[in-house]
Amino acid sequence: xxxxxxAMRGLLHAVLLGLLGAGIVHIAVLLLVPEFSERDAWxxxxxxxxxxxxxxxxxxxGGAPVVKSVDPLFYATACRFDLGEGMVRVxxxxxxxxxxxSVYDRSGHNIYSFNDHTATGGVLDAVVLTPAQMIxxxxxxxxxxxxxxxxxxxxxxxxxxxxxxxxxxSWKPIVSHFFEQSSCELQDF
Amino acid sequence: xxxxxxxxxxxxxIAIVGGGGSVWYALKVQDGVGAIxxxxxxxxxxxGTPSADPYSKARVAREGxxxxxxxxxxxxxxxxxxxxxxxxxxxxxxxxxxxxxxxFWTLYAADQSLSVVETGKSRLAALQSYGxxxxxxNSVIISAGHHPMPGNWLLTDGFGxxxxxxxxxxxxxxxxxxxxxxxxxxxxxxxxxx
Numbered sequence: 014x015x016x017x018x019x020a021m022r023g024l025l026h027a028v029l030l031g032l033l034g035a036g037i038v039h040i041a042v043l044l045l046v047p048e049f050s051e052r053d054a055w056x057x058x059x060x061x062x063x064x065x066x067x068x069x070x071x072x073x074x075g076g077a078p079v080v081k082s083v084d085p086l087f088y089a090t091a092c093r094f095d096l097g098e099g100m101v102r103v104x105x106x107x108x109x110x111x112x113x114x115s116v117y118d119r120s121g122h123n124i125y126s127f128n129d130h131t132a133t134g135g136v137l138d139a140v141v142l143t144p145a146q147m148i149x150x151x152x153x154x155x156x157x158x159x160x161x162x163x164x165x166x167x168x169x170x171x172x173x174x175x176x177x178x179x180x181x182x183s184w185k186p187i188v189s190h191f192f193e194q195s196s197c198e199l200q201d202f
Numbered sequence: 203x204x205x206x207x208x209x210x211x212x213x214x215x216i217a218i219v220g221g222g223g224s225v226w227y228a229l230k231v232q233d234g235v236g237a238i239x240x241x242x243x244x245x246x247x248x249x250g251t252p253s254a255d256p257y258s259k260a261r262v263a264r265e266g267x268x269x270x271x272x273x274x275x276x277x278x279x280x281x282x283x284x285x286x287x288x289x290x291x292x293x294x295x296x297x298x299x300x301x302x303x304x305x306f307w308t309l310y311a312a313d314q315s316l317s318v319v320e321t322g323k324s325r326l327a328a329l330q331s332y333g334x335x336x337x338x339x340n341s342v343i344i345s346a347g348h349h350p351m352p353g354n355w356l357l358t359d360g361f362g363x364x365x366x367x368x369x370x371x372x373x374x375x376x377x378x379x380x381x382x383x384x385x386x387x388x389x390x391x392x393x394x395x396x
Contacts, residue, residue, distance in 0.1 A: 027209040031216025038221025043256050047263035054266045085318035085328045086308045113274040121262045123250045126271020
């Protein structure tokens with residue numbers, strides 16, 4: 014009888030220890046998921062295209078959508094950039110009913126966002142740069158950058174996403190054209 | 203000796219299976235940490251921001267989400283109707299009420315992965331605020347179902363679970379202070395195809 018109690022106490026001890034361990038594993042796994050995920054937006058985009066290349070995120074361009082759960086009444090396009098190589102300039106001439114922009118860091122966090130009401134004349138012209146590059150640019154602002162929106166982002170790798178509203182199917186060619194004309198390039202300074 | 207080894211293995215098994223499984227479960231359920239519930243609608247205003255909780259961060263990394271920014275908009279997801287029953291693709295629903303201030307909104311019927319329901323027709327399972335008929339008091343009545351209906355008709359198709367995704371673009375409610383007194387439309391079940 015005594016040995017039975019001893020065995021039960023041992024088992025109880027093991028279960029409690031296991032639950033404590035489960036808590037530790039839970040926290041560890043949770044914090045490690047973002048580090049080791051191969052399914053995050055950056056990894057998906059890098060499989061689809063190179064740096065500084067606009068890639069459509071919606072399924073309309075053919076094939077499965079690169080990034081999931083894009084609003085069906087929206088088109089979206091994205092390019093990856095590396096501020097370590099220099100600042101990046103994104104332009105999209107033309108007018109659509111609504112566009113909005115988000116800048117994400119390497120792990121997919123939204124760092125900055127704005128929409129067409131923020132831009133001068135509703136034209137998308139933005140520069141993403143680090144605070145150090147901003148200091149250099151401020152010293153002598155080039156003529157053609159004066160109307161651009163400057164996004165200061167304290168990071169290196171990031172993703173630039175443009176979303177545009179497609180109210181109905183008659184707008185599809187116009188919005189597609191808007192994206193085809195968009196550019197994402199390394200800006201010399 | 204054998205007993206000690208067994209107990210050690212037993213503890214380790216509980217720790218690994220319990221820890222891993224609980225993370226998997228926490229990331230799978232729609233209603234997670236950091237959610238804001240208004241009626242039947244759930245939103246994660248902090249998702250995708252650097253200030254998000256670890257659960258939202260893990261969900262973003264695992265699903266490859268690029269969440270809408272504050273200046274873009276805010277998405278609400280509904281998985282149950284006003285009576286608390288799960289939304290079904292074979293049922294007809296009425297979505298009725300006032301919508302908070304925004305430049306415009308979109309509403310679509312979604313499947314489990316929150317992508318739009320395939321209707322097999324040229325009509326999308328989506329509506330937007332520029333294309334809806336409004337009542338005299340500016341509220342909107344939307345009928346969602348398989349069969350054409352007068353007024354605002356949101357086409358759905360198929361069988362199984364369904365979600366409604368309501369997104370407000372360029373809206374003051376995306377800032378957290380604006381969320382306190384927002385009211386969203388009600389989802390009422392009308393009937394189901396047998």
